Amino acid sequence: MINKKSPIPIYHQLEKHIKNQIEKQELQPGDILPSEREYAETYNISRMTVRQAIMNLVSDQLLYRIKGKGTFVMGPKFEQKLQGLTSFTEEMHARGMQTSSKLLQFEIVPAGKELAKQLGIKEYAPVYEIKRIRLAEDIPMALERTYIPANLVMGITEEIVQHSLYQYIENTLHLKIMDGFQLIEAAIANEEEVKHLQIEEHSPILLMQRTTHLENKHTLEVVKSSYRADRYKFMIDLIRY
Known part of the structure; x- marks a missing residue:
């Protein structure tokens, strides 16, 4: 050979x-x-x-x-269309894949000035701060940090965040998730992302920040995620007006 x-x-x-x-x-x-x-x-x-x-x-x-x-x-990259508002768990299950989460942090903290502004709440109001590694078929896909107003969504536990928060919010609390805004940009993995995503130093990643709203217009969450660029690509249908 x-x-x-x-x-x-x-x-x-x-x-x-x-x-x-x-x-x-x-x-x-x-x-x-x-x-x-x-x-x-x-x-x-x-x-x-x-x-x-x-x-x-x-x-x-x-x-x-x-x-x-x-x-x-390497397997094929996961293709995600940007039109719909779905959770990581819902995306992976739609592909017939098993998902899991490794919980790194779960606590209630006072909202800083910038986060309070993003969530539409008062500064120092209580906020769930949840940090998870999201896995598909035991492969780390994303490092995710989620911030949710504790006075808006009550009863979240460590057990709940190991699964799908959206299912708990919609099926148990009967809150209607309506829409969201998502920003995507490219970056180089930092030390924390290299460690938790099990990638090489200086690997490219996709940074995503999502702000999600309920039907009543209240802001449900701000999610900051670091996705492995070697496992993800995004698609969008464009129409010329």
Whole structure:
């Protein structure tokens, strides 16, 4: 498979070999690749050469790396249309995927000046502050920070936030979620995002901030999320007026 007499660089030959394995489904999405050492020993090449091939395939988004665990075959990106207002749980369940959340923080805090303005409440009013890692099929997808007025939505518990907040709000409290505004921008992952999303340093992420309103026009929540750019892409239908 590796021809050291070929004018084609060895790292490029290894790239092509791994690509062929993925195309032929010999390597499936989620499969872990052999280590750099194993590749180097198998083909009698340097680990630096192996690393170059692997990093190129990571850049091409055919592979992804999890710190301390290894390199894995990338599955297709999740496509999300921007027209609807759905929760992370609802999005993943619509794809037939199992979701879970790892709760990092759950407490009631006084709203700062800027947050109070965003939520339409008085400064220092009590607010639920919820920080979660959102997972699909046990893969970290997003680091999510949610802020909800505690006087508007009562009875939220740690158990409830492990599942779907929207279901609790609509089905248990019978509050109607009406609309929202979402802002999306690109960024480079910070130290916290690298740790919790299990991505490489300086990886690209998608920052999303959503403000959601109830039918009575009260602001329900402000959600600030950091999504893995290697797992998500967004689509929108455009109409020329």
